[in-house]
Amino acid sequence: MHLNCLLFIFSFIRLSGAQDVTTVRQISVQRGQSVVIPCLYNQKYTSSYKYLSAGYVWLLSDYVDFSDQRCHHKTVFVSDDTEGHIFTVRMDDVQESGSYWCAIHIPSAFDKRAGFFLDVTADSPRLHVTSQTVMGSENGSVTITCYHQGVQYGVKWCKFGGQCITGASGTLDGASVEIRHGLRNMTVSMSRLKKKNTGWYCCSTEDLQMPVHITVSQKKSRSAEGQQSPVTTATGQSSPRKRILPVCE
Numbered sequence: 733m734h735l736n737c738l739l740f741i742f743s744f745i746r747l748s749g750a751q752d753v754t755t756v757r758q759i760s761v762q763r764g765q766s767v768v769i770p771c772l773y774n775q776k777y778t779s780s781y782k783y784l785s786a787g788y789v790w791l792l793s794d795y796v797d798f799s800d801q802r803c804h805h806k807t808v809f810v811s812d813d814t815e816g817h818i819f820t821v822r823m824d825d826v827q828e829s830g831s832y833w834c835a836i837h838i839p840s841a842f843d844k845r846a847g848f849f850l851d852v853t854a855d856s857p858r859l860h861v862t863s864q865t866v867m868g869s870e871n872g873s874v875t876i877t878c879y880h881q882g883v884q885y886g887v888k889w890c891k892f893g894g895q896c897i898t899g900a901s902g903t904l905d906g907a908s909v910e911i912r913h914g915l916r917n918m919t920v921s922m923s924r925l926k927k928k929n930t931g932w933y934c935c936s937t938e939d940l941q942m943p944v945h946i947t948v949s950q951k952k953s954r955s956a957e958g959q960q961s962p963v964t965t966a967t968g969q970s971s972p973r974k975r976i977l978p979v980c981e
């Protein structure tokens with residue numbers, strides 16, 4: 733486990749640098765629960781196949797699911813929002829911790845990817861939200877509470893793959909952000925919402941992220957709550973193996 737962590741960190745450092753794909757670094761989920769993980773990508777890959785692969789070592793990792801549904805996985809679903817340049821990985825009924833890769837297939841070259849670690853817990857996850865989906869209305873506000881374990885180091889609220897609010901207040905893309913810290917929680921209020929604030933955000937600690945999707949609609953709506961987590965990326969520029977997508981069926 734310790735060695736695994738070290739190796740993971742090592743490969744993370746070795747491969748980071750490019751911003752072709754960005755996702756969470758580590759996410760904590762309770763066994764049997766579901767989670768949605770966004771993978772941001774450079775718009776030049778809009779028409780490429782996206783997929784999730786599993787395995788601690790990229791070169792040895794196995795395909796799990798594809799954005800084009802060529803293979804069906806029972807509990808993992810990859811879908812691609814080509815307008816937002818984000819593909820999402822939904823994992824239901826998670827059972828085992830493990831390393832995964834959000835990846836983009838580049839024909840006749842090396843696939844782009846970002847790795848993350850799924851930490852499956854028996855009890856309450858180390859960083860979580862009530863719901864990863866939050867609805868708000870224009871000029872309105874939403875409130876999200878991120879539950880953590882009383883970590884001393886900074887718990888932050890971030891635009892996914894972007895700027896973070898580290899203090900008690902700030903702005904993200906024109907929306908006002910106010911943050912209150914409890915002993916084991918962080919409550920985030922985002923107000924003066926505009927349609928352009930629709931997107932992925934995350935609660936972030938030093939080692940964990942929990943993504944939350946906020947939808948800002950024009951009509952009035954109720955706010956829901958979200959779950960959490962931020963970000964990060966390990967993209968490879970120098971993968972030694974070209975991949976050929978499998979043909980399923």
Ligand SMILES: *[C@@H]1O[C@H](CO)[C@@H](O)[C@H](O)[C@H]1NC(C)=O
Pocket residue numbers: 870871950
């Ligand atoms: C939001 O505020 C802007 C400017 O203050 C206003 O023009 C617009 O009508 C408001 N929209 C809603 C849905 O209240």
Ligand SMILES: *[C@@H]1O[C@H](CO)[C@@H](O)[C@H](O)[C@H]1NC(C)=O
Pocket residue numbers: 877913914915916917919
């Ligand atoms: C956050 O923690 C504080 C105690 O530090 C507690 O009073 C508050 O109710 C908690 N908020 C939520 C939403 O759980």
